[in-house]
Amino acid sequence: MKPLHDKPERPDPARRSLDRLFELAEVLGTMMQRGMAEKGLTTARARVLWALFHEGPVTQRALATQLGVTPRNVTGLLDALQEDGLVCRKAHPTDRRATLVSLTDKGRSATAALRVGRDELAALLFADVPPDRLDTFTATLGLVTERLRAVGADSPE
Amino acid sequence: MKPLHDKPERPDPARRSLDRLFELAEVLGTMMQRGMAEKGLTTARARVLWALFHEGPVTQRALATQLGVTPRNVTGLLDALQEDGLVCRKAHPTDRRATLVSLTDKGRSATAALRVGRDELAALLFADVPPDRLDTFTATLGLVTERLRAVGADSPE
DNA sequence: TATTGTTATACTCTATAACTATA
DNA sequence: TATAGTTATAGAGTATAACAATA
Numbered sequence: 001m002k003p004l005h006d007k008p009e010r011p012d013p014a015r016r017s018l019d020r021l022f023e024l025a026e027v028l029g030t031m032m033q034r035g036m037a038e039k040g041l042t043t044a045r046a047r048v049l050w051a052l053f054h055e056g057p058v059t060q061r062a063l064a065t066q067l068g069v070t071p072r073n074v075t076g077l078l079d080a081l082q083e084d085g086l087v088c089r090k091a092h093p094t095d096r097r098a099t100l101v102s103l104t105d106k107g108r109s110a111t112a113a114l115r116v117g118r119d120e121l122a123a124l125l126f127a128d129v130p131p132d133r134l135d136t137f138t139a140t141l142g143l144v145t146e147r148l149r150a151v152g153a154d155s156p157e
Numbered sequence: 158m159k160p161l162h163d164k165p166e167r168p169d170p171a172r173r174s175l176d177r178l179f180e181l182a183e184v185l186g187t188m189m190q191r192g193m194a195e196k197g198l199t200t201a202r203a204r205v206l207w208a209l210f211h212e213g214p215v216t217q218r219a220l221a222t223q224l225g226v227t228p229r230n231v232t233g234l235l236d237a238l239q240e241d242g243l244v245c246r247k248a249h250p251t252d253r254r255a256t257l258v259s260l261t262d263k264g265r266s267a268t269a270a271l272r273v274g275r276d277e278l279a280a281l282l283f284a285d286v287p288p289d290r291l292d293t294f295t296a297t298l299g300l301v302t303e304r305l306r307a308v309g310a311d312s313p314e
Numbered sequence: 315t316a317t318t319g320t321t322a323t324a325c326t327c328t329a330t331a332a333c334t335a336t337a
Numbered sequence: 338t339a340t341a342g343t344t345a346t347a348g349a350g351t352a353t354a355a356c357a358a359t360a
Binding site for chain 1: 169170171172173174175176178179180182185186188191275276280283286290291292294295297298299300301302304305308
Binding site: 252 | 320321
């Protein structure tokens with residue numbers, strides 16, 4: 001497309017940006033996985049804790065919908081978390097088929113610790129970035145996420 | 158910390174940015190997973206193809222090191238890719254213990270298609286972003302990735 | 315003795331399908 | 338009849354450990 005003598009290594013800016021984004025996502029994922037493994041957690045289980053932390057007691061069905069996984073999957077994740085004493089199941093007050101899941105004190109502490117760890121990481125990562133540049137960065141992240149969701153919604157499953 | 162009457166919902170800018178980054182990483186991961194599933198691939202297998210596309214024929218050992226997984230894991234991934242006719246194993250010319258892995262023509266086409274798909278996505282996502290803002294975004298991604306790697310290197314496994 | 319790739323085994327996440335108890 | 342959660346089964350990714358062939 002472009003003359004070869006003009007910086008042949010320079011790829012398209014959009015491609016470059018998305019490639020960097022993938023790279024960051026991968027490094028970030030690996031790092032978080034390692035950090036959670038030290039706390040005896042996995043990504044999937046942490047997602048459950050996170051959901052319960054923000055949504056309060058919910059049925060397993062609701063949890064499955066929110067996490068985008070099957071009810072069967074939720075059963076397994078909760079079994080593991082319950083064995084570790086992080087969540088507890090209670091009978092639903094009116095619907096005897098359903099189960100209400102909530103965090104135990106231990107589960108709440110563990111989730112709060114995740115939050116703290118994430119904040120510390122954020123402080124480290126963005127220490128050097130000037131406030132206005134950080135704002136632009138955050139806004140662009142939001143814009144791209146929105147756009148990505150729109151693209152995904154186009155191909156309906 | 159701050160007076161409550163001052164936008165109580167406004168979190169720390171760094172936290173907000175990292176949270177958005179996690180959100181984007183999750184959406185992006187889900188989307189790519191879905192896209193690759195349509196092509197009969199998984200994330201792990203695509204990573205193998207990607208590595209072979211860029212590194213040329215390598216031993217399984219080198220592949221394991223580069224991907225950050227165990228040699229056993231590589232064996233399984235290659236078995237699957239070979240069954241689909243995407244990679245081939247050849248005897249190493251000088252070391253009779255080792256195996257050289259490379260992409261087949263079909264594998265090369267499939268990987269090139271991934272590249273094209275990614276470029277199309279990039280064009281869609283960043284269509285609205287002005288060039289200078291995109292540059293800043295990309296640079297910040299790079300900076301954060303670097304910083305993240307430095308943090309990870311601190312805790313040496 | 316060290317290294318390459320494999321077999322053996324196990325754990326986690328994920329899915330579908332069939333089943334039970336309730337609604 | 339439909340829904341909530343479970344059992345049963347399966348497949349993918351990952352890991353460790355033991356082993357064979359080769360260096």
